[in-house]
Amino acid sequence: MSVVRIGAGAGFQGDRLAPALDLAERGKLDYLVFECLGERTIALAQQARRNDPSGGYDPLLERRMRAVLPVCARNGTKVVTNMGAANPLGAAQHTARIARELGLTGLKVAAVTGDDVLDRIGSFVLDETGAPAEDLGDRLVSANAYVGIDGLVTALKADADVVICGRASDPTLFLAPLVHEFGWARDDWERLGRGVLIGHLLECAAQITGGYFADPGVKEVPDLAAVGHPLAEVGADGNATITKLQGTGGRITRATCIEQLLYEIHDPARYLQPDVVADFSSVDFQDLGTDRVGVSGATGAPATGQFKVSVGYRDGWIGEGQISYAGANCVARGQLAVEILQARLAPHRAEIFEERGELIGVNSVWQGASRHTSAPEVRVRYAARCADRDTAQRVAEEVEGLYLAGPAGGGGATGMVREVLAIASTLMPAATVKAVVEMLEVHHETA
Amino acid sequence: MKLHDIAHARTGDKGDVSNISVISYDPAHWSLIRDHVTPARVAAHFGVFATDDVTRYALPQLCALNFVIRGALTGGVTRSLALDAHGKCLASVLLDMELDNVKTVTD
Incomplete structure (x- = not known):
């Protein structure tokens, strides 16, 4: 041809x-x-x-x-x-x-x-974890x-x-x-x-x-x-x-x-x-x-x-919630919402691996943009990776709780919980x- | 002048590594981009990466640079808490880089 x-x-x-x-x-x-x-x-x-x-x-x-x-x-x-x-x-x-x-x-x-x-991945050391795949136990899903x-x-x-x-x-x-x-x-x-x-x-x-x-x-x-x-x-x-x-x-x-x-x-x-x-x-x-x-x-x-191998494993649960603030002083109200969430989730920190609170419209994509203090509207996003589903669910619920017990004028709260399926390689x-x-x-x- | 005025860019991701291409529209601007958009300046622009995390490759025949940023995706696409876990938006953030002290060489 x-x-x-x-x-x-x-x-x-x-x-x-x-x-x-x-x-x-x-x-x-x-x-x-x-x-x-x-x-x-x-x-x-x-x-x-x-x-x-x-x-x-x-x-x-x-x-x-x-x-x-x-x-x-x-x-x-x-x-x-x-x-x-x-x-x-x-x-x-x-x-x-x-x-x-x-x-x-x-x-x-x-x-x-x-x-x-x-069936033969067990002894291979994963780049991301530095440990053999078999150490993941029943969290190992695929290779x-x-x-x-x-x-x-x-x-x-x-x-x-x-x-x-x-x-x-x-x-x-x-x-x-x-x-x-x-x-x-x-x-x-x-x-x-x-x-x-x-x-x-x-x-x-x-x-x-x-x-x-x-x-x-x-x-x-x-x-x-x-x-x-x-x-x-x-x-x-x-x-x-x-x-x-x-x-x-x-x-x-x-x-x-x-x-x-x-x-x-x-x-x-x-x-x-x-x-x-x-x-x-x-x-x-x-x-x-x-x-x-x-x-x-x-x-x-x-x-x-050598072939690259992708190894899939369960790695906790992510809980996430979002809520909007708009108009006068909305960035400050959004930041207050993030601080409230940090405080309310503090008792659960033993079950939280990592968390982040941010303002969509200000610094959600690029953390370096935090210096901006005004925007026509912002959307608070709070996400945490947790050890179990209940804690992840709590993160979403605390965001929804801002309706009545958060800063003025919060609207459109949403929440989501999902299991993390992480990928490592070797x-x-x-x-x-x-x-x-x-x-x-x-x-x-x-x- | 912003980098956006003379270059275009695209982000890609592999695991916890982000790569951002920077491509000159006009070959006349290539040397300017090559000389001013350095790993140190890219790291400083984002403010959250160390210079040592940034490796730069050049393809002069295409008037293109490729920046490879290790550890850029907070643990990688599959487990990151970031909204833009792939870092797809990062190229546009880079194009916001100010080139104030730089004269265009075409005029």
Whole structure:
């Protein structure tokens, strides 16, 4: 294949479906990739699977597959996704059921597993806690390795039309189809680095087409409401053009591409990935016309041989409450409310790990802004991480209590309690993590 | 003049690390941004980070800097009490940086 057309269907679990469907219909795509797993999503999914062994995959899988499968089957577009979350096989079985209902006989759906390393995580020391994972005891929920292309490429070689995995590094979802199509060698570090770059640029979907970018009067984005998702036209050398469909909103320029290039990147010369250490330090972008930007200059170095592992664990409860103050002297009344809450929660401090009180509109995002003393309105926010649910509930209740027993003119109190599912990380030798591929074929007769 | 007048920016997050890109609109402003937006000034602007927590990478061909701030997200996205646990808003806060004593070199 001389050019591979690969598009982004989703950049996070709850991403919008309409732009993905538009890409499937009009994008002449070879691949449509849905990246739907955040840092914590898989731990939440693992909890869901404990409650329902057939569950634990993306709740939007049904809606997405039902919408795009008929279109992709008609257009010869393969779907690659990490919507399998904590249960790729369950997700593949569900997808096969949907395909059967839609009459897509012969469709091949692959489940890629092997990323779940909970059974062997015990002795690995976690970066954040400095202690072995097993010390978490029954608070330990999940451990998933950010795997590379192995299982995905195996599935594609076996002619899968839909490939569903759990945790893989996000760019891997894009790199695997490119390695499969172009036959890049597993030690062709330059091309692997370029493939990672394409995946990195596309994996957040609208973040390269004008989303997370618009700044009125400064960085204008036309018709952001109808923003389209991106696609890449990739050559066999791994260089590419990033573009989007005509008629969609948003824009692709050097500026949107540079912002996305550095998004969630630390050292641009060493972007650690399972299959390569990508080097973006010499990347450049070329404006090739409206909403068309050329990308070149990425390279790579041998992979480290270690996979990053995300470990999910229960870490107490967060209780939170909010209440508004407006008009004359509202900042001072809001600050008084925070002081009252600190005093009223003092008897419970043994069960409170950490807490913060702040004024939304003054200093909730940036603590350094505390010097501001006036605002048209403020919203007090008080949050605490607690040892147990009851204490967290008390935090929310004390905020509501400000209605009658707080400063003048407090309104619109809300409260919330949630369990904390924290993520820590460690490294595991790649050789100990093996991909497993299971293929399901949709038969008309097996209704 | 504010940094916002000559540059755009984006925040990303990984665990307890925030990264903020700062990109010059006009190549003519690149050297000014490179010389004045230092890790020390970034730390001082936020007022809550130490200079040693801030590492800066430069991509001159893109007129872009990347600031990596360790410990910026009060324990990380998943357990932070912050309203903006990802620190998504931090790039815009950085663009508020005053460059009062700096002359534009384009005019």
